[in-house]
Structures are given as structure tokens and as C-alpha cells.
Amino acid sequence: MKTFFKKHKIKIITVAAAAVVLAVSFFVPSKKDTAPNPAPTVTAATVPSVSPSLAPTPIVTASAVPSAAPSLTPSPTPTPTAPPKEQTFTAPKQEKKSVCTLTVRCDEILKNIDKLNPEKRELVPENGIIYSGKAEINDGESVFDVLQREMRKNKIHMEFVNTPATNSAYVKGINNIYEFDCGGFSGWTYSVNGKTPNVGCSQCFVKYGDIVEWKYVCEITFDMGD
Numbered sequence: 001m002k003t004f005f006k007k008h009k010i011k012i013i014t015v016a017a018a019a020v021v022l023a024v025s026f027f028v029p030s031k032k033d034t035a036p037n038p039a040p041t042v043t044a045a046t047v048p049s050v051s052p053s054l055a056p057t058p059i060v061t062a063s064a065v066p067s068a069a070p071s072l073t074p075s076p077t078p079t080p081t082a083p084p085k086e087q088t089f090t091a092p093k094q095e096k097k098s099v100c101t102l103t104v105r106c107d108e109i110l111k112n113i114d115k116l117n118p119e120k121r122e123l124v125p126e127n128g129i130i131y132s133g134k135a136e137i138n139d140g141e142s143v144f145d146v147l148q149r150e151m152r153k154n155k156i157h158m159e160f161v162n163t164p165a166t167n168s169a170y171v172k173g174i175n176n177i178y179e180f181d182c183g184g185f186s187g188w189t190y191s192v193n194g195k196t197p198n199v200g201c202s203q204c205f206v207k208y209g210d211i212v213e214w215k216y217v218c219e220i221t222f223d224m225g226d
Contacts, residue, residue: 102212157174160172169202
């Protein structure tokens with residue numbers, strides 16, 4: 001018997017294992033047998049009604065609900081205000097003034113300073129120019145008129161001899177520098193636009209743009225008239 005068992009040991013074990021597998025499969029229920037029972041059919045009688053109430057909804061009148069809508073009354077349209085007009089101011093038109101150029105100079109004395117009265121040397125400017133500028137002129141004014149007014153306006157000394165009967169004037173001194181202060185033939189003379197007129201200063205009339213120059217000379221070599 002032992003010899004038979006040893007000889008057929010593997011087969012006996014195989015058969016025994018198969019028997020065990022068959023026994024287990026017999027007693028273990030199949031998936032079909034273990035399927036869950038179908039859910040019980042629920043009838044309409046067993047389910048409580050959840051349908052909405054068929055009772056009529058109460059009608060809410062407009063008076064019951066406070067009005068929240070904005071007023072439909074149109075707001076008044078603002079009237080556009082016109083921008084303020086820019087004010088412009090026009091300067092009054094000024095009439096063109098008639099002017100001339102007036103110069104009073106004594107620079108020739110600087111070249112003859114040894115002839116000048118020593119008491120008058122401090123009266124001579126370093127550049128020899130006593131006055132230079134624009135002078136307004138009125139209609140009918142003479143060279144003498146313009147000189148007299150500008151010297152008075154600028155507080156510059158002037159001395160002259162005026163003879164109304166003959167309408168003649170003679171300038172003796174300007175800025176306290178007189179005739180004969182720098183020699184026996186020295187004195188004041190004038191020119192207009194670079195030329196010496198052949199009439200006296202009170203009879204030579206000034207026009208717009210004229211260049212009038214009064215100059216002290218150390219030697220007068222010609223007749224100056226008035």
C-alpha cells in the first residue's frame with residue numbers, strides 16, 4: 001500500500017485537490033444567486049402626492065405693492081448758457097508824432113583845450129556830447145524853438161539874445177560855455193542834415209526826420225547870420 005501511495009502520490013494529490021475545488025464551488029453561491037432582489041414596485045397609492053397646489057394664486061393689486069419704478073415725468077432740460085463773450089480792448093489809435101534828432105556837442109574844444117578858459121574845463125563832457133536824443137516838433141517850429149524847449153526840459157543851461165522885431169535869435173551860451181571861451185572866434189553854430197543853412201536859427205524850420213546839430217567851434221570863418 002505504501003508502495004502504491006508513493007508511486008501514485010502526485011496523481012492522488014491532484015485528484016484530492018480537484019475534489020476540494022468541486023466541493024467549494026458547490027457550496028459557494030454564484031453571482032446570479034447573489035444578485036440583489038429587485039426594488040419593490042411602488043404604486044401611485046403608496047407615494048405621497050408632491051404635485052403643486054392647484055389653489056389659485058391670490059391676485060396682487062397695484063395698490064398692494066409699493067411702487068419702486070422711477071417717476072416717468074421728464075426732467076426739465078437745462079437751458080444751455082452761452083459762454084461769456086471775450087472782451088477785447090482796442091487801444092486808441094495814436095497819431096504819429098513828428099520828431100527830429102537833436103545833438104548838442106562841444107568835442108572840438110577837446111582838441112583845443114589849451115585855448116579854453118581854465119574855469120570852464122570842468123564843464124566840457126569827456127566825450128564832448130552835452131545832449132543827444134529825439135525831440136518832438138510842432139508845426140512851424142524853428143531850430144531855435146526846438147533847442148530852447150529841449151534844453152529847458154532837460155535842465156541844461158542856455159543863454160540867447162532874441163529880437164522879436166526882426167524875428168531873430170542868437171545863441172550865446174549852452175551849458176555855461178559861451179562864445180569866445182575858447183578863442184576870439186569861437187562860438188555856437190548849427191547845421192541841419194549835415195549842411196549849414198544861410199539863414200538864422202529862428203528862421204530855419206524843422207521837418208520830420210531832420211537831424212539838427214548844434215556845435216561849438218573854436219573858429220568861425222563865415223558869417224552865421226542871426
